[in-house]
Amino acid sequence: MEWKNPIKNKIAQVSEPCQIHFISEDIHQLGDGEILLAIQASLICGSDLHIYKGLHPAVDLPVTIGHEFTGKVIAVGNGVTRCKTGDLVTVEPVITCGVCSACRRGEYGYCKEISYTYRQGHGALARYFVAKEEKVYVLPPGISAEKAALAEPLAVAVHAVKRAQVCLGDRVVIAGAGAIGIMIAMVCKKIGAKCVVISDVSESRLNMARELGADIAVNASNGNIEDEIERLSSGEGFDKAFECVGKEATFVQLMSCLKMNGLLTDVGIFEKPLIRLDASLIVKKELRIQGAQGYCWDFEAALQLLQELPFEKLITHRFPLHEVRQAMKTALDPDSRAIKVCLIPDWDQGTGGMENDSF
Ligand SMILES: [Zn+2]
Ligand SMILES: [Zn+2]
Secondary structure, eight states, X not given: OOOSSOEEEEEEXXXXXXXXXXXXXXXXXXXXXXXXXXXXXXXXXXHHHHHHTXXXXXXXXXXXXXXXXXXXXXXXXXXXXXXXXXXXXXXXXEEOOSOSHHHHTTOGGGOTTOEEGGGGTOOSSBSEEEEEGGGXXXXXXXXXXXXXXXXXXXXXXXXXXXXXXXXXXXXXEEXXXXXXXXXXXXXXXXXXXXXXXXXXXXXXXXXXXXXXXXXXXXETTSSOHHHHHHHHTTTSOEEEEEEOSOOHHHHHHHHHHEEEEEEEEEOSOOSSOOOOOOHHHHHHTTOEEEEOOSOSSOHHHHHXXXXXXXXXXXXXXXXXXXXXXXXXXXXXXXXXXXXXXXXXXXXXXXXXXXXXXXO
């Protein structure tokens, strides 16, 4: 499909810490295998907040943002066979080289050149997005555009749970009841964990975690949480722990809550990555510590789980796209009780030039 006049896109960009605005860009004609999407819903991620604050360890400013989204196909380039105009899709926003040894083994999550679309100027807090066909997933029926935008963070949770090999009957402890922590709790329960304990300092997040399936939600600001958590595991310690905060205190707490040979999976992004921990505990308890980052072949499981569990409850706030500043403030404000903030592209007044939607 060809269009005469360029399509005007607007993309949110963080130019310097706590400064976000829209940049304009013309969309070129589609190349082979490319798909033009009109974004229907885009979510703010915890990593977007680290970027917004200028504290993401792997991202330099300025950078466009947004990578959790649903789009409607409005045009397809030559050779596209897996979707058609009108389909609702979500996109795996990862860019890999395809030729390094990890990519050739299919372990593209370990690609030497791995990047994300938003880091290359293709943020999804935007009106439009040009996707590559191989990264596009057509939504199963019955999932709303907002809910489907959760496929990306859910793929992160699925990846972490798979790496931790959570089994039937496992006792699991999770630090951090943000979206990823709660999703990990939900997935662990779904696959038969015996006891899932989650900790946070926000009572509203803990309530959400309880509502969505955590067996016990503990407020970490109430004194000696290690003893409390230890008691919850019947004194035996936990089989698996997930760190979803990115702080020294929670990392160290989880080490002490694990049983002998327990496995700690670190998912959180550390704004201060140098931490102090008791290394002798790793030896004494034969602890295993690993990271989980992003995903690798996890979107299909995420889309399946979206059909089975009420993840949409994690979306607590909605804003029209042009109110992205307000949306960011809300996502950062502990008093807002926000878990997932959703931005819906709007085409009307007040959109700072986002009025010309026709081509
Ligand atoms: Zn994300
Ligand atoms: Zn590669």
